[in-house]
Amino acid sequence: MSGLLEARDLAYHVGGKVLVDGIDLSFASGSFTIIVGPNGAGKSTLLRLLCGELSPARGAVRWNGEKLHAVPAWRLAHRRAVMPQASDLNFPFTVFEVASLGTQGIGRGLSRSDRQRLALQALEQADVAHLAPRNYQTLSGGERQRVHFARVLAQLAAGRTLEAQQALFLDEPIASLDLKHQLALLETARGLARDGLAVIAVLHDLQLAAGLADDLILLHQGRLVTRGTPDAVLTSTTLAEVFGVALNSNALPTSPWLLVKA
Structure with a gap:
């Protein structure tokens, strides 16, 4: 390859x-x-x-072959997802809303219901779908990590509609x-x-x-x-x-x- x-x-x-x-x-x-x-x-x-x-x-x-820093940020967001060592949010988002952040502004031809479906599928993959209505700030460190994994999975799924x-x-x-x-x-x-x-x-x-x-x-x-x-x-x-x-x-x-x- x-x-x-x-x-x-x-x-x-x-x-x-x-x-x-x-x-x-x-x-x-x-x-x-x-x-x-x-x-x-x-x-x-x-x-x-x-x-x-x-x-x-x-x-x-x-x-x-294209220099990475010549790629526009919006296209780069479709091509790759990044899960850092630690992620913090100071807003009372629900778990579902955090996962949905991965689909915001990402993808082509996706309806609101499509984006919601991708977020839910990602939460299932990360084994945190049962926490979807919970306030993110009330979660343990491990649960938060799995939610952010769901977020990057949702981003990749949405980005796949534009970048193979x-x-x-x-x-x-x-x-x-x-x-x-x-x-x-x-x-x-x-x-x-x-x-x-x-x-x-x-x-x-x-x-x-x-x-x-x-x-x-x-x-x-x-x-x-x-x-x-x-x-x-x-x-x-x-x-x-x-x-x-x-x-x-x-x-x-x-x-x-x-x-x-x-």
Whole structure:
């Protein structure tokens, strides 16, 4: 598959500190890529560069050959959805209204009832449809995270009426979720990749990353260490060099479901 999203010589720095430096990457439609690395490796910064939230100090990100920052904001909103590490709302929206935000101004030929249907379907996918009438501010952290996942799912569904090729960016999407919903969210993301999306996620959990990703990107101090299959990336030597501890790569399960077997 050809690259949908490409980064060349990508660099970003703040106040003289280099957060990302000299990174070359490409991402294909239908792939599920997970970015891993220790704290401060530049994972979230790289994700924000790839989705267009940050402008690189050097290099460029291209979508099908077109520079990402040349794409109008309205079209970019149809092409990609972003779920950040944390999202806060200071208004007493209902859960349904928050999910519906993903469809506002997005899509072509959609009636009001169509947008409502997409929001409800997204809430079902995220396992929060039963919370639809609840005040968002009364929810737990994990419930709020699932509502925002529904919001990006609704955005992608509405955007699909205009853009056939899409990408989903997830920055630590499971940080506040229980194990059941961690696995459910990541399995939904993997299903979207199987359906043709380019899914790019940042995770700290190496076990889940090893079991779910098509390929891994390992960062350290803002630089790309290696990229490839989980078996190729998560070697004992590389883990020791990057994370600074002795880790046995053979202890990482080949499937995340091994974590929950009796």
